[in-house]
Amino acid sequence: MVELLRLRKDETHSEAAVTVEAFLGRTNAGAVRIEPGEDGRELIPHLDRIRLVEVNFPVFGDGRGYSAARILREAGFTGEIRAVGDVLVDQIAYMRRCGFDAFAPDTPLNADDAKNALERWGEVYQPTTDGRRPIWAQRHE
Amino acid sequence: MYQYDKFDQQMVDTRVAEFRDQVERRLAGKLTEDQFKPLRLMNGLYLQLHAYMLRVAIPYGTLSGAQMHVLADIADKYDRGYGHFTTRQNIQYNWIKLAEAPDLLEDLAKAEMHAIQTSGNCIRNISSDHFAGAAADEVADPRPYAELLRQWSSFHPEFSYLPRKFKFAVIASEEDRAAMRLHDIGIRIVKNDAGELGAAFYVGGGMGRTPMIAPLVRDFVPLDQLVTYAEACLRVYNRYGRRDNKYKARIKILVHELGKEEYTRQVEEEFALLLEQNIEPPIAELERIKMFFGDPAYDQDASSEIDRSDPDFALWVDTNTKAHKQPGYVSAVISLKPVGGIPGDATTAQMHLMGDLAARYSFDEARVTHTQNIVLPHVKISDLHALWTELDAAGLGTANLDQIGDIIACPGLDYCSLANARSIPIAQQISERFAKNGKGDTLGELKLKISGCINACGHHHAGHIGILGVDRKGVENYQLSLGGSEAEDTSLAKITGPGFDEAGIVDAVETAADVYLAAREGEERFIDTYRRIGMAPFKEALYG
Numbered sequence: 001m002v003e004l005l006r007l008r009k010d011e012t013h014s015e016a017a018v019t020v021e022a023f024l025g026r027t028n029a030g031a032v033r034i035e036p037g038e039d040g041r042e043l044i045p046h047l048d049r050i051r052l053v054e055v056n057f058p059v060f061g062d063g064r065g066y067s068a069a070r071i072l073r074e075a076g077f078t079g080e081i082r083a084v085g086d087v088l089v090d091q092i093a094y095m096r097r098c099g100f101d102a103f104a105p106d107t108p109l110n111a112d113d114a115k116n117a118l119e120r121w122g123e124v125y126q127p128t129t130d131g132r133r134p135i136w137a138q139r140h141e
Numbered sequence: 142m143y144q145y146d147k148f149d150q151q152m153v154d155t156r157v158a159e160f161r162d163q164v165e166r167r168l169a170g171k172l173t174e175d176q177f178k179p180l181r182l183m184n185g186l187y188l189q190l191h192a193y194m195l196r197v198a199i200p201y202g203t204l205s206g207a208q209m210h211v212l213a214d215i216a217d218k219y220d221r222g223y224g225h226f227t228t229r230q231n232i233q234y235n236w237i238k239l240a241e242a243p244d245l246l247e248d249l250a251k252a253e254m255h256a257i258q259t260s261g262n263c264i265r266n267i268s269s270d271h272f273a274g275a276a277a278d279e280v281a282d283p284r285p286y287a288e289l290l291r292q293w294s295s296f297h298p299e300f301s302y303l304p305r306k307f308k309f310a311v312i313a314s315e316e317d318r319a320a321m322r323l324h325d326i327g328i329r330i331v332k333n334d335a336g337e338l339g340a341a342f343y344v345g346g347g348m349g350r351t352p353m354i355a356p357l358v359r360d361f362v363p364l365d366q367l368v369t370y371a372e373a374c375l376r377v378y379n380r381y382g383r384r385d386n387k388y389k390a391r392i393k394i395l396v397h398e399l400g401k402e403e404y405t406r407q408v409e410e411e412f413a414l415l416l417e418q419n420i421e422p423p424i425a426e427l428e429r430i431k432m433f434f435g436d437p438a439y440d441q442d443a444s445s446e447i448d449r450s451d452p453d454f455a456l457w458v459d460t461n462t463k464a465h466k467q468p469g470y471v472s473a474v475i476s477l478k479p480v481g482g483i484p485g486d487a488t489t490a491q492m493h494l495m496g497d498l499a500a501r502y503s504f505d506e507a508r509v510t511h512t513q514n515i516v517l518p519h520v521k522i523s524d525l526h527a528l529w530t531e532l533d534a535a536g537l538g539t540a541n542l543d544q545i546g547d548i549i550a551c552p553g554l555d556y557c558s559l560a561n562a563r564s565i566p567i568a569q570q571i572s573e574r575f576a577k578n579g580k581g582d583t584l585g586e587l588k589l590k591i592s593g594c595i596n597a598c599g600h601h602h603a604g605h606i607g608i609l610g611v612d613r614k615g616v617e618n619y620q621l622s623l624g625g626s627e628a629e630d631t632s633l634a635k636i637t638g639p640g641f642d643e644a645g646i647v648d649a650v651e652t653a654a655d656v657y658l659a660a661r662e663g664e665e666r667f668i669d670t671y672r673r674i675g676m677a678p679f680k681e682a683l684y685g
Contacts, residue, residue: 036384039380060176060179060302061179061262061302062302062384063262063299063300063301063302063303063304063379064379064380064384066298066299066300066301066302066379067299067376067379067380068380070299074414074415074418088176090163090176090180091302093298094296094298094299094301095298097298098298098299113166116162120155120158120159121155121296122151122155123148123151123152123155124296124298125152125292125293125295125296125297126293126296126297126298126420127418127419127420128298128299128420129418134422135148135149135152135292136292136422136423136426138148139146139148139426139429140423140425140426140429
């Protein structure tokens with residue numbers, strides 16, 4: 001079982017994430033956690049000094065975190081975006097497309113199931129910041 | 142008709158494999174029912190009162206005769222020999238076994254069909270005008286735009302865990318045959334003064350317990366920004382739609398609470414940012430899709446003459462066929478509302494027959510209407526008598542389109558775990574009553590819609606006459622409402638007063654119909670008379 005699945009090669013950032021409010025109130029934190037309902041856009045002016053953004057999913061059905069991650073990637077963030085909380089193996093492929101590159105669920109992932117989930121979809125209909133060429137682009141090469 | 146290429150096929154096949162894996166993990170106990178539920182829902186599988194129900198998508202309501210045959214085969218192989226066509230232009234099967242569901246999906250995939258996103262809090266099957274491509278009044282065929290949006294919304298990584306379900310409708314004419322403004326997003330393809338096509342976006346409509354008519358949010362989105370604009374609309378909703386209360390989670394509540402202006406401002410802001418992300422498919426992709434929706438090879442010499450000597454046939458032609466843009470052709474509507482029948486149900490044999498008739502008389506194409514009927518869109522007028530003869534022999538020749546017998550009804554308490562009351566028996570009794578008293582034809586257009594609970598799957602808010610079944614201290618009770626419309630003159634029905642019991646509601650409908658017959662002037666339809674004379678005379682007759 002995997003406690004932390006990371007799809008990046010840099011060193012794991014071990015600093016404890018602070019809340020968005022705490023982050024905006026101090027200048028030296030490098031890790032911040034976004035809760036559902038918080039506006040990830042508030043972090044955009046500070047992206048150059050953030051190394052880790054945790055996006056919390058208190059319940060897996062609350063999909064606000066997908067937008068939060070994608071917005072940060074669209075704004076050019078290259079640090080780690082880690083999904084934490086009620087994160088299930090059947091969600092991680094979409095999460096990765098939205099810009100998540102680390103997963104630390106409450107219940108550890110089965111490594112084989114996670115690998116299957118991430119490798120299952122060979123093609124995609126929509127472009128995101130993950131760089132995959134959508135089907136429509138391949139149709140008109 | 143649209144045909145899958147290798148990519149579309151691969152996506153659907155992958156989904157079948159994924160769902161097979163998920164079902165295996167569920168049956169092995171590796172997934173809890175709570176964890177499995179959203180996964181099965183995104184594949185159209187509901188747990189109902191007696192069994193699993195599977196809902197198959199029929200994108201924008203268009204299918205081939207061959208696909209109709211596959212739907213018939215599925216009814217035989219996995220269900221009890223019938224299927225139920227729904228108000229979302231889909232078909233549902235009511236007696237499905239979980240372990241067999243992956244095989245069923247595999248059978249569908251072989252015929253370029255699927256059940257993807259037919260339920261769950263995601264973007265659902267996109268509906269459209271059932272006369273698309275045949276109607277004389279459209280500025281373009283709306284289905285290529287719906288297909289573009291189908292692909293964009295399928296497996297969308299950001300919008301698969303929305304606050305609530307999300308429904309699109311796309312039309313392209315002023316006459317609205319798809320209840321466009323009662324959708325989360327209604328799109329009307331329009332032509333601007335320069336003659337260019339674009340999309341008018343109406344956002345925040347819906348039925349349910351808080352019915353709302355969608356306001357116009359943008360009157361013209363250029364076609365090369367269609368997907369980007371939709372993405373902006375959805376992102377604002379995904380971020381700010383309410384998640385604290387399931388009954389306030391639809392986008393209509395967000396638009397209502399923010400106000401149309403503020404919602405629009407947020408969408409436009411998001412839209413400006415998303416334009417920089419270059420997520421829009423090229424116009425060449427839209428052109429590729431449009432190629433599939435060209436006109437069939439019409440007989441340019443087709444005659445418009447018709448032998449009306451058989452009065453039953455003449456009545457069916459007058460009631461159940463619609464003018465076509467091509468001279469010598471009509472669109473023919475097959476009523477799935479026989480007297481006393483279950484609205485929208487079709488047997489295996491009837492589906493096979495409709496598949497055959499689509500092949501023989503309508504360039505192998507059929508449509509499902511949101512009113513739970515089937516359309517053969519391109520029928521030669523000279524073939525109508527032969528078509529009608531076969532339909533009539535199979536119990537599919539009922540001449541009641543848009544009349545009081547053409548009832549929309551949800552499955553109600555006979556099947557649905559959410560329902561408070563039965564809908565089907567009420568529909569059957571009303572249909573029988575008006576067949577017996579012979580008033581159906583006299584009444585003309587009268588749209589009657591029945592929901593078995595406040596979720597309004599039977600569109601009762603939009604019925605000229607609407608019926609809502611409620612549970613009153615353990616007894617089924619039916620509220621009557623009048624004055625709704627789902628057409629371009631969209632309006633929401635108003636409740637007449639205290640509800641009725643099962644026998645009482647059938648009488649009440651007849652009473653309301655009689656008030657109209659006594660008061661109507663000239664060519665007025667029920668809804669016109671109601672709008673002119675108001676609720677008072679109806680109340681007086683019902684409760685006075």
